[in-house]
Amino acid sequence: MNRREFGALATSALALGVMPFRASADETCQSPYMPMITGHEEYVYIWTLGVEGMGDEQDKMVTVDLRPDSATRGQVIHTLSVGGRNEAHHAGFNSDRRYLWAGGLDTNRIFIFDVHSNPAEPRLHKTIDTFVKDSGGCVGPHTFFALPGRMMITGLSNDDDHGGRTALVEYNDEGEYVATYWMPTADDMQGAVAVDGAVADGYGYDIRALIRKNIMLTSSFTGWSNYMMDFGQMLQDQEAMKRFGGTMVQWDLHTRQPKKVFSVPGAPLEVRFPWGPNANYAFTSAALTSKLWLIYEDDAGEWQAKAVADIGNPEDIPLPVDISLSADDQTLWVNTFLDGKTRLFDVSDPHNPKQVYEKQIASQVNMVSQSWDGKRVYFTSSLLGNWDKKGADDQQYLKAYDWNGTELVETFQIDFYEAQLGRAHLMLFGSAALYS
């Protein structure tokens, strides 16, 4: 595959003042507004679900040491419990990367951690308890996407019927509410155009932006009534299985106005834009149909959506979850929860992805994060508290690998149940080098 240089915008967008905050090692799928880490990632913060009867039973931010020469590398060096269980799920840094916002899908609480005062020991800076009230009924704060001075948060649900109709909610960096933008629905398209007969369902999940195109994309999952239901029970509930998102929305980034609604059946989840200067597309994976989708700008300058590859055997419903695009846009890691595998796709031709590698990580796997240079890949296990596997298959972990270009070689792992921590979900990298 052809490896090309990163574009000027990709690197310039990451520059932090005059200090050499050029990207060299970091996860690759963050907001382009935030600074990247120079050198090796030093810590990984893992937003962890508390488990009844285990340890202090609370959700917690777990910090693991990743410093190459540290005596405690690969060990938990700090935990910070937040009080109670909230269905801890996703998290994201603000645009100056000094604070880490983490959400609870059940309680709608948002925890803002200070990660710059002592990156090895995050401390709780502020808790937002008014997300539903602030937003006018949005439920399930999910993705935290940094904008300059602000945080854009996707919801998963609403407090009217606890279904999938939801909104984007904007706060300022101080944690004060700014605005709510409800997703377009068939009854209220808000000026958006339905592409090829797409029916706007109003659902939400992830959000990412391509700044130079002034484009924001959102995906769609399911509401509180499903994500808090037992997974096995939900699979047997035909009505519940109808309540999954099947759309993506293209927004005007600057005005926050929806422009197009695409039909992307089967719950499209994570959205990943490339970094290349002329790479005008994004990937997502549809969980229920096990398809990799491409949302791309065509030759006429119009954005389109199409399925470009199967992920595993769709008939087996491997359930694609997190994806991670390499910094050079050439490869894409794709995790599938139910078979516990990660797959690497060659996406050098984004219209024709080809699987080039596959590895069993565990009985279940959810999140994947890679270093900016692609040489280190990390995996965690939990999908949702009520969706994780049961019994011996409920393996909860952080696993770290080196990627040598041919295979993943394990460097360490932490059993989160053995350590009495809980269910390991979202990972984000930290480094003291970000703060002088």
Next chain:
Amino acid sequence: MRITFALAGLVLTATAALAAWKLAPPGKTGITSGFSSAFEASEDFQFDPPAAGSYTLNTIKTAPNGEVLDINGNKHDLLDITQGKISLVSFVYLNCGDINGCPLAMSTLFDIHDTSLKIPALRDEVQLLTISFDPQRDTVEAIEAFAYPITSDEAAAGKLDWQILTTAGQDQLRPILKGYGQVVDRSEDQEKISHLLRIFLVDREGNIRNIYGLGLIDPRLLMTDVETLMMEEGRL
């Protein structure tokens, strides 16, 4: 005595642009709507800015007060300056040499300042405020020298105001930076100051209505937002 700054190149560029502008002055009426059309599109911004007034700029937070010094050494409450006009507030330090840092912001501001000749509606309604976050080196004398191309501009009467400001020290600067949310890291190497590039749009009542970072420092976008605020106020 003129002090040589890393931004001096930009000053020269602006002076040259000014000279060229005098050779071809705008029409009397100028641009009265669609302010962004006065600026050329850059390849870094591959989109047409939205139509002014077609969207809402939410209040993000209240702009802070603080004590600043102008180029004559006079003290001012920052709120006395920001209230009453729409302001584009930027933070720089004069020794900044990062092309994606202060010089990028200053280049955009010089562009807006010069082009404002074409948009008479801006002159009495909008201002540029550039505040140094390096008060130790960016003294009153230093900012006065830096502001020379602006203060000596013979066409200044037709342009929007641009004030270069500093502070008496870190104690005065700190609440301003904190209130705006402008992160500045001073390393042990005091020659360099790490910071995130930010420009803030502040309305006439002192509310921050937009925050621009890298990837958004597009004069067309800034002017579309300014025009949107003026339409909201019923001044257009």
